[in-house]
Amino acid sequence: MTDGESCEGDDMSVEAPLSHGQLFSWREVERYPEGWLTEANLASTWDMRGLSVEQAYGLLRRLVDRHEALRTTYHAGDGGRPVQRVHEAVELPIELVDRVIEDPSEHERTKEELVALPFAMSGDLNWRGRMVASGGAPVYLSLTFSHLIVDLWSIHHLHDQFKALVADPRAVAAMGPAPRELARRQREESWRPRQESSERYWRGVLDDGLMDVLPTLPARVERNRLELTLHSRALGGWAAEAGKRHGVTAPAVVMALLAAGLARHLDTDRVTMSLMSSNRFAPEDQHNVGTMNQLIPFVTGVDMRATLAEHIKRLHWTSAKSYRHSCYDFDQVAAMAAAHGERPEHGCWMNHLFRAWFNYIQVDRRPSDPHDPSPAELAWSPLAQQYGQAFRVRVEVRGGRTSVLMLADPEVLPAEAMTDMMRTLAVGVQLAVSDPGRALKDLWSAGAAPPPSLFPPEPPATVTPA
Template sequence: MRTSHPVKASHPVRAFHRVSVTFRAPYGDRGALTWGQTAIWEVLRWLPPGDASLNLLAVCEVEPGRDVDDVLAAVRALVERHDALHTLFPRDDGDGGKPVQVVLRSGELEVAVHETGTRNPVTVAAYAGARLRDTPFDIGGELPLRVAVVTTGGVPVRVVLVVSHMAVDGWSLKIVCEDLRTLLSAPAALGPAAEQPLGRLAYENSERAGLRERRAFDYWAEAVRELPRVWLEDLRQGGEARQDWSEIRSRALSRAIRALAARASVTPGTVLQATVALLLGLYKGEDDVALRLIVSTRFKPETRRFVGAFNQNALLRLRLRQESFSGFLAHAGRAALAAYGTCEYDPVRLEELVARVTGERGIGTDGYCFLNDIRFDAPAPPAGRRLSPAEYDALLDETELVEPPHDTDQKGATFFLYVHELSERAVLTLCADRRFLGPKGPADFLLDLEWLAVEALRTDAGPLRLAEALAARRSSPGPRGHGAGTGLPSTSARREKLSPP
């Protein structure tokens, strides 16, 4: 390890120094990009120069009894364990400038060490993280990992990790943090590493993967030929985005989703997907609905703890019909399995297929509805005891709706929903093209989603009955915005309780 001279920094950190950590992995090699890496590369190359919005950040606490050398040794072992953390992605001039992956056998990683002095370690870690995250990675010439150690009186209390999305996805970052904690507390308990990206590449070049890819292409092609154009068409048509943002923080929504999941024996994530798809169908007057789900694709034991860019899109297709809501959720669960079973493919070839099929229909494609569940914490807790209508009314009164900070454009997406939390409260952020939702914007959609989940739980009404109840609710508000006897406040009444941004 080599220590450099201290570097001056602005508030809240007066000074820090850098330490060089040398790593040596078992091997070095190179290969083409995997499907997951290609998917991220297609996003990165669309972003404007200097954009760092896709850099991933995590802060890990350090247990007492460790010194800086212990932390640096753990960081070294972490880098050596996961190929993705010591891989470069230089462009290949022979493949149209598309990168290749080059796994380095050895190298050095500079680690910034920040001393808190009298400052709060959380504040210092946040500052260090922002400093590392806000600069884009040179993916062709720079390691995809940046690290800072926060110390108090020379004792490490936090480790800050910033990783390029080209190297890892959000689920990978969770695994990396878990491995780092194990390396710091009980390194002997750490089992062998999972499949590495070059191993994944070998699988994707196999006949078995080719069969899965062809099955996925068939599924997507059939759906794109049949789906209403509203789920496919890019509203920009070469023009600018007209996107609005809103975020809901709701205990009522989370409680209703978890109760619905328990009643139908499906996951809360399935309930949320189904309810979002249902409300989209009600908004657009369509009974054949499609959502693009961003999926980690870790379906096999050898990829369960895979560290790398692994996300791909699954196409969830739901048909709305007359059935109970419990029946609808069972139907949604089966549709989700079909979507997950057809989401492994070369993303460039898939988009070429979609463009060809939509072109045959005279549709300018790329205007999708996305749902990105970025919860990487523990699963949603059990639903708990059944709440009374009055208790749900009390929870509804607590709901907050805010305008979140945003500085990114969601490309051609007409609707992009992020799921941040689904525990004691639901936290969802929605970006939507105002031409897509019409007079109602993302704030209205999120409040209607909350109403829909609570109403479905109360009545077990199916999609068609809920459509009637939603129409009645909008047209006949009572003193508290009650509609059609639902006992729930209307959007206009609820808006008075919204918190400021």
């Protein structure tokens, strides 16, 4: 049975327009080149020990019955705008495998196998799993979801609800509106003030100007890129300490330092950063299971004479204001940009409107320790993501370790500039705590090298894109 077949024969389905978050995810994924569709996949591994196969499948069916996103397929609609179909019932797209488990880390291989399988954008449930048992007893469940139907926040909710059902099969869960309900609300008259507010914000961003020095690409077009990742167990701890000192968040500290490096290497005093927003600020949206993330850009000045404290606070508050307008109709914004005079020849608005983006993901609740002496690692990816924006940073904090992944077009930021920006980040997180009165320009003349826990003393040689 394939995922597409799991919905065949189900005549009890309801067709509806997409919510703003669903439409944004669709427009994002549809620009991926054919060989990169797995970039939309999100993985999760759940402990199944102590359950029988029947219990495990029964609890999973409870989740599927509870959440429309797990019973939804997308389909082409009129005028190129997709629609969703919510099915009353679907077969679980989960295979059962029974085998002897000799390697305690084999679940990582299973996860890699599933994540490497792309989903079809249309007609697919866009999630699948493999339950691995040994001697008839379930051990773990490896799941892969497409970003088309859920975000990372939703996966955490699903896992928490599954664990609650394991503890008590009668457990209930706080529920937010389903994606179909969100789509309906976003088209009602009561939503109009939010829509008009977002439109005003976007007009302001367009008036301020996007970063024209960053080239944009057509959808599904590949181009050689560079990808550099800094791993450090101490970095997240220093960013958190700096955030506490200045009354901002750890992500804001990291973003501000990277924005400073970008401004320096682009020789500009203004930058545009596009932030990934969860769009879950209202209490009624805290428990939604669906895909709600959207990028929102903001334009800000970078004054190299300002102190580190002033720069970090300015970036934090400017970005915080942008979040108020981060739930919008993407197609409507693209039409607005075209009317404004933004006319990318290739027509890929996703790449054109978000030329530089920053995302910070806290995968789990384990804090980072600024005094962890573990050596930092810096590595170039053998094959960088070859499509999309000219500059992108994705920060992931998992198990106390912070990983900063920077992707860049080498014609915009050569390898040496990317390495320098990572070093600047390492220097800056400490100075933001110990000497925040230093001028921003001093990040490149501080003298002392960052400790090995924040940046390797001998970074790897620069690379030439393949």
